[in-house]
Every structure is written in C-alpha cells, then in structure tokens.
Amino acid sequence: MTKSSPDYQANQSLYARLFEPQVIGKMPVGTQILVYSALVIWTLFVLFPIYWVLITSFKDIADVNGGPYFLPWIDFTPSLHAWKELFVVDYEDTLTAYMNSIIIALASTLLCSMIGSMAAYALARIEYKPKFGTIALFVVSMILASIAVGSYGIDWKIAVAVALAIFALMARGLSRRFTRSVGNGDILFWMISQRILPPVVVVVPIYMMFQQLHLLDTHIALILTYTVVNLPIVVWLMYDFFVSIPKDLEESAQLDGATRFTTFWEIVLPMARPGLAATTLLVMILAWNEYLLALFISTSNAQTMPILVAAMNAGERGILWWSMSVVIIVMIIPVVAMAIVLQRFISKGVLLGAVKG
Amino acid sequence: MTPQNSGAPVTRPEPDAPAGLAAPTSHRARLSEWIDRRAGTFFIMPAVVMILIFSIFPLVASLVMSVSRIRLRAGGYKVSFVGTKNFEKQLFGSEQFHFLGTFREISLLGWVVMVLAALVLVWWLYRYVRSQFWWLGFIGRLITANLAFAIVALAATTLLSGNNFGTLGTTLFYVFVGCSIQFIIGLGLALLCSQQIRGRNFFRVVFFIPLMVTPIGIGYAFRMLADTTKGPFSIVWQWVGLGDFAWSTSAWAARSFIIIGDSWQWIPFIFVILLAACENIPRDFVEAAEVDGASQRQIFLEITWPQILPVAVTVMLIRMIEAFKIVDLPNIMTSGGPGIATESMSLHSLFAWRSLDLGQSAAISYLLLFVTVVVCVSFFNIIVLQRVRQT
Numbered sequence: 246m247t248k249s250s251p252d253y254q255a256n257q258s259l260y261a262r263l264f265e266p267q268v269i270g271k272m273p274v275g276t277q278i279l280v281y282s283a284l285v286i287w288t289l290f291v292l293f294p295i296y297w298v299l300i301t302s303f304k305d306i307a308d309v310n311g312g313p314y315f316l317p318w319i320d321f322t323p324s325l326h327a328w329k330e331l332f333v334v335d336y337e338d339t340l341t342a343y344m345n346s347i348i349i350a351l352a353s354t355l356l357c358s359m360i361g362s363m364a365a366y367a368l369a370r371i372e373y374k375p376k377f378g379t380i381a382l383f384v385v386s387m388i389l390a391s392i393a394v395g396s397y398g399i400d401w402k403i404a405v406a407v408a409l410a411i412f413a414l415m416a417r418g419l420s421r422r423f424t425r426s427v428g429n430g431d432i433l434f435w436m437i438s439q440r441i442l443p444p445v446v447v448v449v450p451i452y453m454m455f456q457q458l459h460l461l462d463t464h465i466a467l468i469l470t471y472t473v474v475n476l477p478i479v480v481w482l483m484y485d486f487f488v489s490i491p492k493d494l495e496e497s498a499q500l501d502g503a504t505r506f507t508t509f510w511e512i513v514l515p516m517a518r519p520g521l522a523a524t525t526l527l528v529m530i531l532a533w534n535e536y537l538l539a540l541f542i543s544t545s546n547a548q549t550m551p552i553l554v555a556a557m558n559a560g561e562r563g564i565l566w567w568s569m570s571v572v573i574i575v576m577i578i579p580v581v582a583m584a585i586v587l588q589r590f591i592s593k594g595v596l597l598g599a600v601k602g
Numbered sequence: 603m604t605p606q607n608s609g610a611p612v613t614r615p616e617p618d619a620p621a622g623l624a625a626p627t628s629h630r631a632r633l634s635e636w637i638d639r640r641a642g643t644f645f646i647m648p649a650v651v652m653i654l655i656f657s658i659f660p661l662v663a664s665l666v667m668s669v670s671r672i673r674l675r676a677g678g679y680k681v682s683f684v685g686t687k688n689f690e691k692q693l694f695g696s697e698q699f700h701f702l703g704t705f706r707e708i709s710l711l712g713w714v715v716m717v718l719a720a721l722v723l724v725w726w727l728y729r730y731v732r733s734q735f736w737w738l739g740f741i742g743r744l745i746t747a748n749l750a751f752a753i754v755a756l757a758a759t760t761l762l763s764g765n766n767f768g769t770l771g772t773t774l775f776y777v778f779v780g781c782s783i784q785f786i787i788g789l790g791l792a793l794l795c796s797q798q799i800r801g802r803n804f805f806r807v808v809f810f811i812p813l814m815v816t817p818i819g820i821g822y823a824f825r826m827l828a829d830t831t832k833g834p835f836s837i838v839w840q841w842v843g844l845g846d847f848a849w850s851t852s853a854w855a856a857r858s859f860i861i862i863g864d865s866w867q868w869i870p871f872i873f874v875i876l877l878a879a880c881e882n883i884p885r886d887f888v889e890a891a892e893v894d895g896a897s898q899r900q901i902f903l904e905i906t907w908p909q910i911l912p913v914a915v916t917v918m919l920i921r922m923i924e925a926f927k928i929v930d931l932p933n934i935m936t937s938g939g940p941g942i943a944t945e946s947m948s949l950h951s952l953f954a955w956r957s958l959d960l961g962q963s964a965a966i967s968y969l970l971l972f973v974t975v976v977v978c979v980s981f982f983n984i985i986v987l988q989r990v991r992q993t
Contacts, residue, residue, distance in 0.1 A: 277799075293834075313834045363646070395681070446967040449964065469656065504637075506637075533816070550816070554819055573823065
C-alpha cells in the first residue's frame, strides 16, 4: 500500500492526514494552513503601522485627537490639510530638507561605494606589507602633534604639517630597519572594526572639527561623515565579492598592458554590479535615515528629513501627528521605489556572499 | 604619508617590464606609468585617510575629552586635565545610580546567581588553561570573564534585589533580549518563506519594508499605536480594563515597548539574509532526506541548521554591533523615561552633551565603546573562532 493510495489515506487519523507529508516535496494541508496564517499575521504586523501612519496623514486634527478611526470615507473624511501645509503653505522648508536629504544621501552613497570598493578591490588583489614600525612612528608623531596642540596651544595646521613632515623624513630613513609587518587581513579588520564605534563617541570631536573648518551645517560635512560611517560596510561586503570573482580576466587584461585603474573600471566593476547594487542600497538606506549625526552637524541649511520629522514635535503645540505622518510617508516612497528596482539583486542573495563568515 | 605608503604592490605583474618596449617618452605617459606603479597606494589611500581623519582622530580627541573637564568660556573652551575623575563619577560617584543603578543589599537569589556565575567562569578559564594556553588568549578571556562577572554582579545587586538598574543594564537588556527575539522570529520567518509556498516574492518585499522606514518615524508611529486612549488598539485596552494604563509610566512596559519597535525594524534584516542562506542549501539534500523518511525536525537539525549557522553567527554579530548604538527609539518613544528606565548609554551620553557636560559625555561614550568591544570580540572569538578551530 503506497502512501498516496486512497485506502492508506482513509486509515490515517485526522492529525496524520493534516500534518504528515503525503507526497515528497509537497507540504501537507495542515502545515500549509499554519504556514500561510503565520505569514499573513506577520504581513499584518509589518503593514499595520505603515497603514496607520498613512491614514493619519489624511486625517483632520479633530479626527487624530478623537477616538481611533480606521477606515477613510467610512468613519472619517480624509482631508489634505497636512499635505497642503507641507507642500503648499510651507513648501520651502519641506523641499529644502527633501533636496538636502537627496543630495546628501546620493553623494555620500556614491563617494562611499567608490572609495570603499576601491579599497576592497585593492585588499583583495594587491598584497600590502606596511611595516609595523612605520605605523608606530605615524601614531607617535600624531600623538606628539596633538600634545603640542592641546598643551602648548600651537595652531593645529602647523602642528599637523610639522608632524607629517617629521614622519615622512623618519619613515624614509628608518623603514629599512623595520622587519615586522602587518598583512592585508589586518588592514581589512582595522577598516571593518570602525563600524563598532558608536557614533556618540566620535560625534563631538567631529562637530568641533567642522566648527574649526567652518563647515558646520553644510552638505559637505554631512556627506563626508556619512561616507566614513558607512565605509566599513562597503569594504566588508565588496571585499568578499571581489575575492569570489576569478582573477583570469584581470590578469589577461594586464598582460595586454591595461593599467590597474583601467582594469578596475572596465572589467572588475561591471562584473561586480550585483554586489555593488545591494551594497549601494543598504548604504543608501542607512544614510537616508540617519538621525544622530545629522542632529549634531546640521542646524538649518543642511537639515535632512529625519530632523524634519523630529521637528514636528513642536513644543507647546504638542506633536503635529498629521504633518509628521506626511513626512514619514514621503520619506519611505523613494527608498521603496529603489528597493523594488534593486529587489532582484537582494533576493539573489548577494548580501549573503559577504556574510558567510 | 600614512603607513600604507610602504605597501607597494608586490605580486603585481609589471605590464611593460617583460616586453622590454621602449620607455614611455611623453610626460603624460610617464606620469600615468608612475601612477600605475603606485596603484596599490592610490587605491587604498582615500579610504585610509578618510578613516584616519573622521574616525581615528575623533576617537583620540574623545579620549582626551574623557579625561578632562571642559568649560565653555566666552569665545572658546577651557580644558583642564582631571585624570580619571569623569569615569570615577560614573562608576563610583554621584552619577552611579544613573549609569550602573541603585545598589541595595544583595538578596539570596542574587548571591546564588553570583556564585553560580563565578563557578562557571572559573571552570571556563580552567578548561582553557588545561586545553591550550597562549598568554594573549588568556588575558583576553580574563577580561571577558571579568566583564561577564561584573555584569552578573550588577544584575544581582540591582535587578535581582528588587531595584533599578542604570543605563548600562538597559543597553545590555536591549542588546541581549532584543537580539534574541529578533533572531528567533527572523529565523522562523526565513524558514517559513524558504518552503515551497506561493507569493514568496511578495512576502519577501513586504517583510523587507520596515528596514527602510526611518527609526525616528518608527518611534513616533509606535507611540501613536501604543496610545491607550486614541490609538487603534484602545478598544482592546478598554476591554481588558487597562484604559488608563500608560506605557510610559511602567519601566518594564516601556522597555518592552522599545524592543517591539526595534524588532519591527530589524527583523527584516535578519530575515533577508537568513532566507538567502536557507535558499542556498542544495535542494537535493533536503529531498534526499525526505525520501529517506526524515521528519521536519530532523531535516532542520541535521541539514538546515549546520548549513546556515555561519551566516547566522555573522548576522547576529552585525546586529549586536548596531544594537549597542540604539538611541533614536528610546529618545523618541519615551525620552528615556520613566525616570531613566529606558535610557540607553548612547542616549545618556547625548543627554550629557546637551547639558554641556562634554567630559562626562565622552566618558560615558568611552565606557560604551569598551563594553561593545569586549562583548563583540568575545562573541566573535568564542563562537566564530571556536567553530573555525573545530573544523
């Protein structure tokens, strides 16, 4: 009697018929019901907050402050007052923040992907052997410079320049004597470990640094900061991607006389496109949504969207839930659009390659 | 002019060396050849310089700030060196209740837990010394064991003795409890989605959405949802009889509320990567096991779990690193309240900065950095390297 014959099925208990596999590779009915209900419940859990924000953005002030209303046109009348306020009455602030966010997120993502994948490629292909002694020398000269600035009040530009010059001279003279060196793995670990750094540790010095350079509240400041914050992710993900690409093509290109840069631009980057797409999306999301650093570095000119969201908590007037909902919805749209475009790269498990450990 | 300068390319084949062609004559060709010879430096230098300026320099500056007292004066700062006073204030002094918690006489349960933890840690160190010994490894394990014991002792003196813990305890609660919940649910969803089901792409996209919402937005959205009088669930609250109950007045409710928001955002990340890992398992393995009559549980334990374990460990490491930085959600949802119950260390540091206490702020952030590094490195060493050594 085979498992799929009617007699066998009739003799089984209800539990067995529902939950034990009848056909290889196909789920039993009971399991299917459980799986789908779990997935649907989770879908509701994921979508409900977004739905609530969406309908709040169309509610009148009275409807927000009154009891809970769930369905537009049935228990409340949708109104566009919040949208009008943000995009018609007060459109300057909104559009400035929106443009700031777009410029900063795009520029920092571009810069970050560029610099990060160059470093990752170099670490995957070229062998580096920086001498241990040279690094120590560099650290010592920088510490001396910071002591000079901190304790003796010397101008920081002069101190850094002098320290760099001393380092260059000493390194040239002494580098032959140093024997121990660190490898690519150490450099890679050093770069990736920067991600562990909590932003609060570095944000105050970064604030002071931009203050010194008169770059506070500018696009450049935020672009540079986001680039560095997200650099470890790019290096990490792209390194594993480059390692997995076969070397043959590059080697034959180099035999034909192509330089490293040409090889990188015209052969390696096009091959790494899927990995680059997934990495770019991730970095973009992080830069687009970042709040803490933006809070410190930007005040008005370079204000980004997350700051605008927080600004809707307007002190004595209470929280402007309706306007805030509009901003949140407006912020989600471009990212979701981009994610749908890049979805096939993500679902192919491109991120996975890097996380295999 | 950084360390990598001496890292000239070593193994790279010289493109024009073997051919012995005529040396490039024009200025431009010579320049491009020089650049190509130094390509190794040029490729890595931007990243190194950026990290040095924006990451290493602030790190050092922050260290300097944490050992000094900074007062704002007209037209600048006045910095005076105070040694470890800032740290002392947090760990032993007037800010102790805020950072570590309020201590009280240790209860019986606290003693039992502490003794048990001490025994386990000593046994763990003993086993390491007996099996292999390397002094650096031993020192690392000693630091891990000490921190672990300190955390257990902290829990015993505050939490288990019926008292409040400070921002350190709250942060660790977010990291360990939050990450565990997120991992379990993320793994469950990934396993469900890796079955032969319809609409897999739909679920994949929908489940990914929360990651794209700004954390600030999530904070406010969950505040709206949790409102017991005007929120969507207010009917349920009234019905249960908790109509007057406010999340933000009960410490544990507020903490779990923040974990719910955090999980809502980060489960997608774990889900997406674990799903890809599940789909990477060769289909034949599972089918062969099914033909042999293995149960679903056996298939999971014998095939799926070992295959996705490396990915799972790395994902959890990334997630833990990010979880230590949690600041937006507690700031928005509860602003650290009630009292200091939901204040994470990042938020604590941010509040100190807002009250212009830069030295304290830097000291707290350094303590956070220390805890993060020890926990993450221990996790990496004990779990990842252990597995590498075994195989």
